[in-house]
Amino acid sequence: MTTTSNEHSVITEEHISTASRPSALRITDLRVANLHGVPFRSSIIRIDTNQGLVGYGEVRDQASATYALTLKSRIIGENPCNLDKIFRKIKQFGHHGRQGGGVSAIEMALMDLAGKAYGVPAYALVGGQFRDTVRCYADTPSLGDPQAMGERLLERKQRGFAMLKMDVGIDLLWDVPGTLIAPAGARENKTTMHPFTGIQVTQKGVDHLASYVETVRSIVGYDVALAADHFGHIALDSCIRIGRALEPFTLAWIEDLIPWQFTDQWRQLTEAVAVPTCTGEDIYLTEGFKPLLDAGAIRVVHPDPATSGGIAETKRLGDYAQERGIAMALHLAASPIATMACVHLAAATENFLALEHHAADVPFWSDLVTGLPSPLIQDGQIAVPEAPGLGFGDINEELFAQQLDPRDPVYFAESGHWDRESSHDRLWS
Template sequence: MTSATNSITEQNINTASRPSQLRITDVKITNLVGVPFRSTILRVETNQGIVGYGEVRDGASPAYALMLKSRIVGENPCNLDKIFRKIKQFGHHGRQGGGVCGIEMALMDLAGKAYGVPAYALVGGQFRDRIRCYADTPTELDPEAMGERLLERRQRGYTMLKMDVGINLLRDTPGTLIAPDGALDGSDHHKDLMHPFTGIQVTQKGVEQLAGFVEQVRSIVGYDIALAADHFGHIALDSCIRIGRALEPYTLAWIEDLIPWQFTDQWRQLTEAVAVPTCTGEDIYLAENFEPLLAAGAIRVVHPDPATSGGIAETKRLGDRAEQHGIAMALHLAASPVATMASVHLAAATHNFLALEHHAADVPFWNDLVTGLPNPIIADGHIQVPEKPGLGFDDVNTELFAEHLDPQAPLLWADTNEWDAEHSHDRLWS
């Protein structure tokens, strides 16, 4: 191509970015609270002035992301798979996956902006242009109050809801729980015990009370809307089975995280024992680590949190694995609009997607944390998939960010130079 032809071409296409020459130059952070919980927002900067945004999972340490800065500065963010392979060894299950995932979201934002395409186009394209959201709802001890709170969300247009149904509803009712001393009061000895080891049992009276709670909620919100249940408590398998069977008449969308995800065989036993869909996965890192649950048919719904499971591309790979096993994928999330929009692109590109969690239905400023999206972002229980490049919003609302800084780390786009020289011999083989 001659230089004259090239000049004419450049007049007719967007050359604001030259993807092959794009390089990461810096990573900065802002720690927010109340969005709905504590989150770290990442801003990854480049030599061409394009910035990408990501989010470290709620409650996770910003250090999980900052330690990666020296490993990505100088890289081309469009080399998504190369960088992910480089940094994924520094993630782990639970909140420890938050740094890798937040960086991955920001890379997707940058690459999409560099190429001028929405993030979903980078992982295979679009199956849907509207993303169904389900509204999680804080616990009410009174079933009528719980039902009314859920009904208000239904009236806003949500077609799926979630509530907590667990031993917290039984603590003040004698004869409903059996537990060792200290097991119910959060003492240091008991608070970190996994479910099979706590010794907590739910009695028949307790099981009936939980079923009665759900029945009353259903009578208010209706039987013609999807309703899921979570936070049953740290109870062992036998109690879980008895509760699951008692909840069968109420056609729940799923019962979530009754058992730690690590116990595949116990999940299989629970799933085979109850006629209610079972669901887990929010604390699992990387698609390969979901495989035991999927291969064993141990759950009916897989429920990764993209801010733990690996970000957009890795969680898309998980969705494809789950589909091969006949398992639907819903997305766990408790985040600002930054990780929410990353999840929207993931959901758009995932064939067996079911619903995306929204945990901020009562946060009045949530919609205003980013610019360039419809307001409200969620309308009639759905998010319209944006066609703008990257994650699809124009920018973050820095002024609003400044009003919601974490008082323990109150710096807006804090300088991270102290992490520039952090390094080690990272290779996992000799």
């Protein structure tokens, strides 16, 4: 026992915090709580340590929590402050789309833990701040009536959002005669990639979509950024014709018109239209983005940090894009936990544009965590917190309990059966 004494006091180890010894910090457990309605299904992970520090992360919306749980045995006993070492160890178990959710959630939780251990906000671990507030854009599912849609978006604007996004695509056309040419069963087919569906948008369909956007623009005005998404599973030629028709409305970007894998088609689209093109929410790791970025095939890169690899990896991606003159926005549909991970990432990334917010109609959303302003988003912005780690106090246990997924209603269930998951993981001989 170490003691320091004078005539007035004796300080012993029992009287000081030992939870800030980063070199001795070790991971002891990983557990999951599955929520629903925040706005979608979200699996929140909690990583425990031998010093009582806990870190939180979030698996990509609607992904399986198993993607994180299978990695538990690979991180038990590790020091969470060894961020890069652990990430290199587990990144082989991620992939594109929701399959990147486990690795990314763990990376967020490690950032939370390391920040708490060192007493610094997560943004400090990836280079420091470029901004102290983060702009959010409100994603809003479309209504068939453009007047009603415009008024819905106007309400978002009046709440302080300076950027908005809506869906503009063939879902607005299926019941309008003469707007689509499509094989039988095409409306129900959600698994065939865009170039192979045989769906074509006619000139009447293109005009209908342009009229829809024109009406919305006339209501929300031109003093707010407006992006468009969910064009449908249509091939490149239809995408080009739609993109050209939307040029007069000065959209912030048109998103995910074709699958991200088709680099050359994205390049053709980008060169053909005077509207910024945007994709990337389903791409894993910076290496996955490089073909698009190196080819200059998009104007805005749009990773979801819950797929792309978490905070540090997506910061690396942002810097890579910046060197090629490409801005980065962040896709997200999540609770405040992944949102705060994105806030720190955005604060540390110079070419950041805006962070997606998908829960503008979820009244309790801000209250899922403590220690932050409520509402969390004020005047369309989130203030970057100075508190350690991801910057919130703790989770709201009562509200978490109310929002547990009824299919798996156990609050951070015991996960010991994952401790002994074993495999010879090395990728080389």
